[in-house]
Amino acid sequence: MIDDALKMVQAKINKAMQLANREDRDATLVAVSKNHGREKAEEALKAGHRVFGENRVQEAAQKWPDLKKQYEGVELHLIGSLQTNKAKDAVALFDVIETIDRPKLARNLAKEMQAQDKNPKLFIQVNTGEEEQKAGVLPSALADLLFLCTDELGLKIEGLMCIPPVDEVSALHFSLLAKLAKKHGLSKLSMGMSRDFEAAIKLGANYVRVGTAIFGDRPPFKG
Numbered sequence: 129m130i131d132d133a134l135k136m137v138q139a140k141i142n143k144a145m146q147l148a149n150r151e152d153r154d155a156t157l158v159a160v161s162k163n164h165g166r167e168k169a170e171e172a173l174k175a176g177h178r179v180f181g182e183n184r185v186q187e188a189a190q191k192w193p194d195l196k197k198q199y200e201g202v203e204l205h206l207i208g209s210l211q212t213n214k215a216k217d218a219v220a221l222f223d224v225i226e227t228i229d230r231p232k233l234a235r236n237l238a239k240e241m242q243a244q245d246k247n248p249k250l251f252i253q254v255n256t257g258e259e260e261q262k263a264g265v266l267p268s269a270l271a272d273l274l275f276l277c278t279d280e281l282g283l284k285i286e287g288l289m290c291i292p293p294v295d296e297v298s299a300l301h302f303s304l305l306a307k308l309a310k311k312h313g314l315s316k317l318s319m320g321m322s323r324d325f326e327a328a329i330k331l332g333a334n335y336v337r338v339g340t341a342i343f344g345d346r347p348p349f350k351g
């Protein structure tokens with residue numbers, strides 16, 4: 129079943145890429161396995177999928193180290209907000225960290241990357257809807273955070289990530305994110321989830337993060 133769902137989502141991605149006439153041909157499906165047990169992730173691995181997203185460091189630390197040993201070529205993305213004191217574990221486990229959103233976190237990640245001699249790919253999360261409860265740097269503070277990351281800390285930032293407000297048209301937020309990335313010379317965009325990944329691809333997404341459309345409804349998180 130997960131096999132079929134993966135194929136279906138991938139087919140929709142391919143179709144959206146074709147319709148968008150994008151020349152970069154660069155849109156990767158990040159299968160979001162958060163809240164699902166290890167066996168679901170393993171089903172997707174057995175189907176040949178290798179790129180996954182998790183939103184909690186602790187949950188991922190229980191699920192993924194063994195799977196990473198067992199299946200070659202896994203690329204694990206951290207897509208949930210990261211507490212500063214978990215930077216160490218995050219650097220140890222994740223290949224891509226998509227949620228840098230504040231100076232202190234950037235500093236801790238830089239320190240841990242050096243200490244562990246690891247280089248996860250890094251994204252800055254932007255709070256495009258300027259929602260109070262949501263993680264992500266405000267669009268107006270992006271330039272400063274980016275400067276800190278690149279010029280002061282020597283971090284390479286691949287691109288930007290966003291989660292649009294649930295009650296707004298996602299496309300507006302995707303265009304804003306694309307505009308911000310272009311303005312700052314960043315090439316990669318992580319945007320789009322089950323309900324709007326096709327719209328995201330139309331607007332230039334390089335990573336779409338899809339959970340429900342692949343794994344079905346999520347069981348509630350058990351901490």
Ligand SMILES: *Cc1c(COP(=O)(O)O)cnc(C)c1O
Pocket residue numbers: 160162183207208291320321322323337338339340341
């Ligand atoms: C859960 C989650 C997703 C996947 O959401 P679906 O609607 O299940 O596809 C994508 N991105 C982030 C940041 C998430 O937390």
